[in-house]
Amino acid sequence: MTFFDFVTGIIIGTIGGAYVTMEVEGYYVLISPIVLTLFVVALGYLSLKSIPARKLIEGEPLVMVQNGKIYEKNMSKIRYNQDDLMMQLREKGVFDLSEVEFAILEPHGQLSVLKKSQYLAATPKDLNISTNYKGVSSEIIRDGSIVEQNLKQNSLTHEWLYNELSAKSIKNIRDVFLATLSTDGNLYVDLQEDDPEYIQETEDDDSVI
Structure with missing residues (x-):
């Protein structure tokens, strides 16, 4: 959070508190949000156009x-x-x-x-190892429904999808919580209500002294 964000948050909180306690009445109720909006927009524009102003408003590393x-x-x-x-x-x-x-x-x-x-960890480039392209995976099924646009963008058909699900012993597409397709063509599938039997605890047991 920058100093500018901090100040804006305080102003919003002050205005909100005034509304709740009914300390602000009449046309001031409408003027306050308008003035705040114009103030935020003006400072944002100023920080965009002026490096010294940007340093003052947002700070610097x-x-x-x-x-x-x-x-x-x-x-x-x-x-x-x-x-x-x-x-x-x-x-x-x-x-x-x-x-x-x-x-x-x-x-x-x-x-x-x-x-x-x-x-620093060694990278494939450091070791002169060639790698395949790896991009962002695509959602193919979400909450039991096919994401048609992503299926089409990957030039895939319903028949291909059902065959992939069948190979994973999945008979009903509604049983799928999420299915994603990686750039190398692998389909990851997570089923509805298949939470692990054991959940790793991340908090201390308060009963242990």
Whole structure:
């Protein structure tokens, strides 16, 4: 959330509270939302056209770690402490600060992290391995109904779909919760009401002391 979003939220909350408590009466009830809308549009346009205004309204990225060294000056500038840094690094899958080359705190509060080259995962390109194209999968069945447009875009027929379902021992299309087609032609199918018997707990048991 940027400072601009924060201020806008406060204004909306104030206006909403005034409506609820009936502190605003008469034509002010109509003027307030109009003024707020014009204010938001004007600031949005200003931030789009002016770089200094954009920095003032939306903020700008701040370097927290540079060349493996923590930049304490920027941290103190926004009251950002070591716990905040380590928490956001862990959220990015980084548990060792020595692996970090750059860490930049974005205006919306997220931390962008670049690991040192020796800690980056090897890619097929690094190993000179050719790969097949992989794009976004298409929804073919949703809640027991065929998504006709996606079926047509993939140049597929109902006969092909029913054969695929039959090969997976699915007799009724209404039993399908979701079916997606990957770019390599594989059909993934999830059935209605087939939740796993055991659900992995993610919270601590309050009864255990």
